[in-house]
Amino acid sequence: MYRLRHQEQIALIIGISSVILLILEVLFFSNSPVKMFFLGSTTIGASLIIMYVFIIQPMKEQIRPSPYNQDYTIRFPSFRPTIIPPPAKVKKTTTRGSCEHCGKKELMGFTCSYCDGYFCTEHRLPEKHACIGLRRQ
Amino acid sequence: MFSFTSTEKRELFIGTSIFVLVELSLYISPFQLFTDFLSDFTFFLDEFFVIVVLCILSIPLFLFHELSHKFTAQGYGLTSGFRLDPNFALFSLFSIFLPIKIIAPGVVVSSGEYRLDTSGRISMAGPLVNILIGGVFLVFSSFMPLDWAMVVFLLVSKFSFDLALFNMLPFYVLDGTKILRWHQTTFILIFSLSLVLWLFHPLGLLGGL
Numbered sequence: 001m002y003r004l005r006h007q008e009q010i011a012l013i014i015g016i017s018s019v020i021l022l023i024l025e026v027l028f029f030s031n032s033p034v035k036m037f038f039l040g041s042t043t044i045g046a047s048l049i050i051m052y053v054f055i056i057q058p059m060k061e062q063i064r065p066s067p068y069n070q071d072y073t074i075r076f077p078s079f080r081p082t083i084i085p086p087p088a089k090v091k092k093t094t095t096r097g098s099c100e101h102c103g104k105k106e107l108m109g110f111t112c113s114y115c116d117g118y119f120c121t122e123h124r125l126p127e128k129h130a131c132i133g134l135r136r137q
Numbered sequence: 138m139f140s141f142t143s144t145e146k147r148e149l150f151i152g153t154s155i156f157v158l159v160e161l162s163l164y165i166s167p168f169q170l171f172t173d174f175l176s177d178f179t180f181f182l183d184e185f186f187v188i189v190v191l192c193i194l195s196i197p198l199f200l201f202h203e204l205s206h207k208f209t210a211q212g213y214g215l216t217s218g219f220r221l222d223p224n225f226a227l228f229s230l231f232s233i234f235l236p237i238k239i240i241a242p243g244v245v246v247s248s249g250e251y252r253l254d255t256s257g258r259i260s261m262a263g264p265l266v267n268i269l270i271g272g273v274f275l276v277f278s279s280f281m282p283l284d285w286a287m288v289v290f291l292l293v294s295k296f297s298f299d300l301a302l303f304n305m306l307p308f309y310v311l312d313g314t315k316i317l318r319w320h321q322t323t324f325i326l327i328f329s330l331s332l333v334l335w336l337f338h339p340l341g342l343l344g345g346l
Contacts, residue, residue: 002254002320015326019333026337033279036291036339040279043272043334051265054323055258059212 011053018046101129141218148221149203152242155229156199157192159240160296162233187289194293198270198300199240205262206245213259215249240303244310257319260312264301264327271297271334295340301331 004012021042029035098105099120110124111117114133126134141149165188173181203219210217221243232239247259271294278290305328307313317324336343 004320004323012322012326015330019326019329022330022333022337026343036275037279039334039337040272040275040277040294043268043275043330046330047265047269047272050327051262051269055209055262055265058254058258059209 007053007057011049015046015050018042099123145218145220148243149200149219151226152203152219152221153196153199155226155242156240156300157195159229159233159238160195160198160299161188161191163238163299164292167233187285190289191292194274194289195296198267198293198297201266201270202263202300202304203243203245205266206259209259209262210245210247213251213255215247215251215255215259217245217247219243220246240300241311253319257316257323260315260319261323261327263312264304264331267297267301267304268327268331268334271295271301271338275338291338291340295335295338298331298335298338298341302328302335305331 022039025035025038025042029038096107097109097118099109099122100117101119101123104120106118106120109118109120112119112124112126112129112131112133114126114131116133117129117131119129123129165184170181170184173184207217207219222241225239226242229239229242245259251259274290274294274297278287278294281287281290304311305313305316305324307317307324313324313328316327335341
């Protein structure tokens, strides 16, 4: 079962007290603008407190899973994420060779960006040469 | 954060219109209006003016209810939007002519990973906003110098408490179910708050006006 935070428990008590207060106001005041004013202001007060404590405060305090968020490291001082940048992709450029799929010699062939293989015009697309890199992704 | 798709805007407009019509049918009978139109046209014009004012003031009740769900969900990092449920929208529209009213033309759908308490908090936002707006209109009504204006403000606040209580009922996909699933005491607090306000509102069952 969910355990309420300390502020939420206090807000709960304030809320219950305001319900009792509302009933008392109804009993003590006759139907007049004064009664409406008191009923309205008690309602506004209670709803604002409950709204702030139950909705807005947890929203502000919620732990964001992104390691780029500074709050995350403040909350967990032991957690220091080291961001390793991805290795820069060096594109292999080949201008001559034979197609890795059909073996045909190709002077101005194509290098597949997924598997880095060298292919002829006909088999240059990943689907045409059953690309391993595409399958992996 | 405050972005809406064109479909969402259209569906919000339809949903709000259905809500206003259903709420008006609670207090003003369409048959009575027609009779007034035939018998006393001057009285009908006065009545019509009050209805237009009521309609305009009732728009934020439903709109803010749904938007509060949407923005709370977005505040918790979820993707959220209002979607009209065609079956329930038609059922709500049909309830204008029935003694029992249904106000559920659509629902705010949220996607993403969230816990049970987040779902409860998102569901709490709507009824709480309605309670807040109802309270504001109740305070306004105490300052109204004109009788008809006071009644209009009281009616709007009653509409607001109606919507809050209806949504707090623990049935089907209503907000009450999700809050009850999360935390019983919180559900009892908000339910009792809306029930007391609904019952003891000056135009309520035990209001005595």
